[in-house]
Amino acid sequence: MRRFRGEAENKVDNKGRVSIPAAFRRILEEGDPDWSSGLNPNLVIVYGRRNRKCLEGYSIGSIEIVDNLVSNLPRYSKEREILERLLNSQSLYIQLDENGRIILPLKLRKLVEIQTTAVFVGMGEKFQIWNPTNYISDMNLIEKNLSENNLEEELYSLLANVKNQN
């Protein structure tokens, strides 16, 4: 399954309409079992992540994988209850329209402070939707984290390992 990659900045109009970047649409299409050429793919938006000022978009295939992981946790365990709540009550099933757009309800826009512009960020099996300024801050935070925890070296040693795994 291909992954969400890259960043894109799109306009949000006062009806809440935003284009999903074309590259992301392709991934949503591939990940939607009900999709076939000519149809509009579906996705799931998860909005309940605290300490995170962004929305998260999953293809149908990806969200099913996450759902199944949760189902495998012990029933009534604390973790499972929390995840179930997060993933089920704080999420939304959406279908792209004919033009490749979705409508972000006002409630969600307010939640993540999105007004006229949204940044789409590829995160592999999911993507994030940010207010542009908040995204920049978050990136800066990550940069800082990287240098402090020496994670960058770790990442690139992972990259270096590519050779060894062959």
Place this chain on the structure above:
Amino acid sequence: MRRFRGEAENKVDNKGRVSIPAAFRRILEEGDPDWSSGLNPNLVIVYGRRNRKCLEGYSIGSIEIVDNLVSNLPRYSKEREILERLLNSQSLYIQLDENGRIILPLKLRKLVEIQTTAVFVGMGEKFQIWNPTNYISDMNLIEKNLSENNLEEELYSLLANVKNQN
């Protein structure tokens, strides 16, 4: 798996189109599980490498290994989220066109100061794309480092040792 080797300088037109050197295409084809004769291979461009004024190209096979290493970290762990962000948001999935070209989006060209010409540099399991002048400077830096510390001999004796240990 064969490796990216050698240097090549190609034109970039104002749409951002560049030919991938034919030799590199062969490696991309071999490294793309979906590729078969007649099709155009895919690759992933990583651009978010700080302190480096170049882009990096990976075959699908190589980048998948890296992706899987990250996927093995606990889902939603801080570490994983950071690495996912770096790896996925600062990269791009691209398919070669019928003529063996890719298009480098303006954003990436600006990032590495590429205008009318790009230098492709084989780096084994990946390749780099440079602005010609920046590439020369980087090479000079390496040369300088080598001669100042008489590193070259040392490096090659390092290689000799590796060989003996195998």
Place this chain on the structure above:
DNA sequence: TTGATTCCCATAATTTTCCATGATATAAAC
């Protein structure tokens, strides 16, 4: 009936696809 939501159409800008060509390179023939 008034505000919101959905659907349909319009369009400029961008991106992709297709075709053409001179330049290299590779192979074949003598």
Place this chain on the structure above:
DNA sequence: GTTTATATCATGGAAAATTATGGGAATCAA
């Protein structure tokens, strides 16, 4: 080992398709 044919490469231009975005009519809900 030249010369000749054949294929592939790098590059440019233009047509065709897609994208991102806006506006308005139709529909719905309170």
